[in-house]
Amino acid sequence: MRLTTKGRYAVTAMLDLALHADRGPISLADISKRQGISLSYLEQLFSRLRQSGLVSSVRGPGGGYRLARSGEEIFVAQIIDAVNESVDATSCGGNADCANGEQCLTHYLWSDLSDQIHSFLSGISLANLVARAEVQEVARRQDMREAPEERVALLGGL
C-alpha cells in the first residue's frame, strides 16, 4: 500500500463529497476551492475514482460528482487503491521474486504489514469519518469561509 499525498487528496475530496451530499452533485471547482487542491489534479483523481465505480458524474451546468453509493459502503482503502495503481508494501507485488529471482529476506514482514495497513483502512468508511467531531468542526469552518452570508441564510432557513 502506497501512502502519498495522492491518496490523501483523494480521500479528502471524497470526504468533501460525503459532507455535502445533501447539496446534490458537487463540482470539482467547489472541492478545489474548499480543500486547496488544483482543479486539473482533481479531474485526474476523479477520473480514476469514476472508473473504480466510487463516484458518478453529472455533466453540464449544476453538474458535478456524487458518491456512487452511501458513505457506509465506501472505505478509505478503496479510495486509495483507486488512485494508486500499485497497492502493496512488498516490492515484488506478491510474487516472491524480490531479490535475485528469489524472495527477499523480509518478504513476509512486508506482506504482513500490507495486510495490517489494508485492514486498518478497510475498516474506516466515509460515514465513519463524517461522524467524527473533528471532521464536522473543520468542515463547518471551511463552509463558513467559503460563503459566509449564504451559509448564514441557509442555516436560518432550516
Place this chain on the structure above:
Amino acid sequence: MRLTTKGRYAVTAMLDLALHADRGPISLADISKRQGISLSYLEQLFSRLRQSGLVSSVRGPGGGYRLARSGEEIFVAQIIDAVNESVDATSCGGNADCANGEQCLTHYLWSDLSDQIHSFLSGISLANLVARAEVQEVARRQDMREAPEERVALLGGL
C-alpha cells in the same frame, strides 16, 4: 511513515547482519552479493544507520559492520526511521496546517494511521525476524548459493 524500497533495503541488510552476527564484522560487499543491493547504495544506507547508532563499523581488512546492540533491542521502525528522514503519514508533519493553513479534513485519519503503522513496526525486532522459519530458510539458501564448498566444510566442522 514512508514505506519505500529504501527502508526495505535497510531492514533486509540489517537482518543479514543479524543472521551472520557470529562471523564477526560483515563487509558490505558480502551483503551486496547476498541480497542483490548495490555496494555504493549500501554504503549510503549504512552511513545513516551508523549515525543513528544502530551499527558499528570496523575499518581495514577483515572489517565491516556489526549490530551496535543485540537483535532483541533493534526494531524495524528504528531502521526505517534511520534511513528515511521524513517519518509520518500526515503531510503537515504533526502541525495542523495541511490545507490553506488550516488542518485538512483527514488530518486525524492520517495521524491515527501513522500511529498504527509505527506501533506495528516498533513491535518487531531483528531477533523476531531471525527466529522466523521462513527467514531461516531463505538465509540458508542464500548462504549455500554464496559459497557452496566452504559452507559445507564449515557445517562439517560443527
Place this chain on the structure above:
DNA sequence: GAGTACCCGAGTGTCTTACTTGGTTATATA
C-alpha cells in the same frame, strides 16, 4: 447558443530513489 462543468491527453518542474563514479582514509597482513 452561451455558459457550465465534466472529460481527456500531453507536457512541465521538482523531488526521491537507486545507482555510479571517483576518490580518501584507516588498518590488518605480508
Place this chain on the structure above:
DNA sequence: TATATAACCAAGTAAGACACTCGGGTACTC
C-alpha cells in the same frame, strides 16, 4: 614499509512519481 582491504565521503545521473498546468474537447442546462 608496502599492499590490499574495506570503511568513508561527495558529486552526479537516469528513471520514475507527484502535483500541477495547458489546451483542448463533449454533454448538458438555461
